[in-house]
Structure formats: structure tokens, C-alpha cells
Amino acid sequence: MIFMLCGTSDARELALQIRANGFKVLTSVVTESAAASLSEVGLDVRTGRMTADEMAAVVRELGMQAIVDASHPFAEEAHANAMAAARESGVPYIRYERAGLVYDNHPLLHIVPSYEEAALEAKRLKGSIMLTTGGKTLGTFTRHLLGEPDIRLVARMLPRLDNMEKCSELGLEQKNIIAIQGPFSREMNEALYKHFGTTVMVTKESGRTGAVDEKVQSALELGIHVILISRPEVEFGTVFDYFDGVIDALRTAE
Structure with missing residues (x-):
């Protein structure tokens, strides 16, 4: 066995x-x-x-x-x-x-080694920031980004009770929560980016089957900054x- x-x-x-x-x-x-x-x-x-x-x-x-x-x-x-x-x-x-995926040296692609570095880079870029990194590390981003001028923080995560409770505990408003389960098509990703006026998207590099490539490519094509957290x-x-x-x-x- x-x-x-x-x-x-x-x-x-x-x-x-x-x-x-x-x-x-x-x-x-x-x-x-x-x-x-x-x-x-x-x-x-x-x-x-x-x-x-x-x-x-x-x-x-x-x-x-x-x-x-x-x-x-x-x-x-x-x-x-x-x-x-x-x-x-x-x-x-x-x-x-x-x-792992190989990305071209795109001017809107920012590769960072950790969640902390991702949060700091998002803080520097400002704008409407969409997190697609899950609920476990949400606190790292809310600590740096919530309440900052010129920043709207939107979190896309699985529709689990613990995720919703964490959002509430950390002060993330319901209007800035996307509780949904993938996988997502390119069209779905683009629709969400446009709906929330996304200017920065944060994601993890997990490989092609996880659809991170479509999420990244569709964001880059829309002129959205992508912060990609590299694998440990x-x-x-x-x-x-x-x-x-x-x-x-x-x-x-x-």
C-alpha cells in the first residue's frame, strides 16, 4: 500500500x-x-x-x-x-x-521569493490589488495593505467558512471578497479583473495544471502588474x- x-x-x-x-x-x-x-x-x-x-x-x-x-x-x-x-x-x-513555468522577462511581471516581499511590492505599486494566494497568508497582506491610501485590497479564495471568518477577523469588507472555486477560464479571469478594476494581481507559482499560467497571461495582456511568488x-x-x-x-x- x-x-x-x-x-x-x-x-x-x-x-x-x-x-x-x-x-x-x-x-x-x-x-x-x-x-x-x-x-x-x-x-x-x-x-x-x-x-x-x-x-x-x-x-x-x-x-x-x-x-x-x-x-x-x-x-x-x-x-x-x-x-x-x-x-x-x-x-x-x-x-x-x-x-515549473518559464516566463519571459515581462516589464509587468514581478517575481518575489516570499509572501512578505509580495505584500511590500504590492504596497509600492498601489491600486486595486487582487490576491489569489488563499486565506492562510491573508494576514500578511492585510497588515501591509489594508487602510493604505490609494489601495483597494480584493481577495479571491475558496468559499470555506474558515476563509470567511478570517476575512472578518482581519477587517476585509465583504464587497472585496470573491468566494469562488476554480478552475477558471481565461474569460472568467478577465471578467473578474475588469469588474474590480484590478491593477495588481498577486499569485503563487504552482505549475501549469493549477492554471497559474492563464491567470498570469490574461492579467499581463490587460496591462495588470503581476506579482508572482516563486516556489520555496x-x-x-x-x-x-x-x-x-x-x-x-x-x-x-x-
Whole structure:
């Protein structure tokens, strides 16, 4: 059996392909909505955040052969916990991560290494700023941007109760919240940018399947500044950006 952390839109397909190649799979996700997406295609799911010790206990208890980490590129704590659990349990750790995108040197594209730097760059640019970075780091942006002259802060995020509660706690007005679940077409992105008069868009670099390229390209074509937070640099060891590589590594680990 394979223990698999799922956190991207293509993780489900990878889990199905692993299963189709003869492996039993136990997936792990954080949210109920993600769990429902996996359950509906017959995948076994464990829901909720897990520590390294908890992961290791599951691996030992169920006799897992390997840990496959297909969590989001920015899920640094999940990566660290999965790698620690693999070491503790003596099983291989295999990372699946989408290939990064290569962008031209566009004058409206601002690549930064962190959320803090993104907030400071947005503060410098001013205007109508649309965040598409989720609720977890919203406080970093509200701390720097809310109440600043010549800045309107708009947050696009998943329509989850915890996100709405966080917006309320941080003082983000309802008129500046876009509670919606993707994926989004180019037309949808453009319509939202135009509706909110967006002049700056903040996003994370997560790879093509996550549709960040369409979000970025449509913004640039509309003359919108794009602040792109680059992926954290993590030494994963065994890492693949294609499904067959993961499956071949699992066969080797049998």
C-alpha cells in the first residue's frame, strides 16, 4: 500500500494511475471538499493535517511501501513531515511536483521569493490589488495593505467558512471578497479583473495544471502588474514531474 499526500488538482489523477498499476493507495488531504473529490472516484481518504509522527504511525500500522508527496508546492510543513515520516519508518519518499513555468522577462511581471516581499511590492505599486494566494497568508497582506491610501485590497479564495471568518477577523469588507472555486477560464479571469478594476494581481507559482499560467497571461495582456511568488526551494531527493516516473520508482521500491 502507498501513503499519498494529495494537494493539487492533478494529484487525484496520479493516485488513480498508481492504483491502476496494481498498488493500493491511501490518500491524505486537509479539507473535506478535497476528500470528497477523492472519495467520489473510489479512493480511500484520510482527512486532516498530520504530524510526522502521525504519518509514521500510519505507515507502520498499515505496512506502507512508500510515501508519495503530491501536496501543493507551497505546503512546506507537509513536505517536511512526510520526509521525516519516511525516514522514521524506513520507507522511500517520492515527491511529485508539476514542472515549473518559464516566463519571459515581462516589464509587468514581478517575481518575489516570499509572501512578505509580495505584500511590500504590492504596497509600492498601489491600486486595486487582487490576491489569489488563499486565506492562510491573508494576514500578511492585510497588515501591509489594508487602510493604505490609494489601495483597494480584493481577495479571491475558496468559499470555506474558515476563509470567511478570517476575512472578518482581519477587517476585509465583504464587497472585496470573491468566494469562488476554480478552475477558471481565461474569460472568467478577465471578467473578474475588469469588474474590480484590478491593477495588481498577486499569485503563487504552482505549475501549469493549477492554471497559474492563464491567470498570469490574461492579467499581463490587460496591462495588470503581476506579482508572482516563486516556489520555496526544498531538497526533496527523489522528485518527478511526470506520473510514470513516480510509478517506476514505486515498482523499484516493491
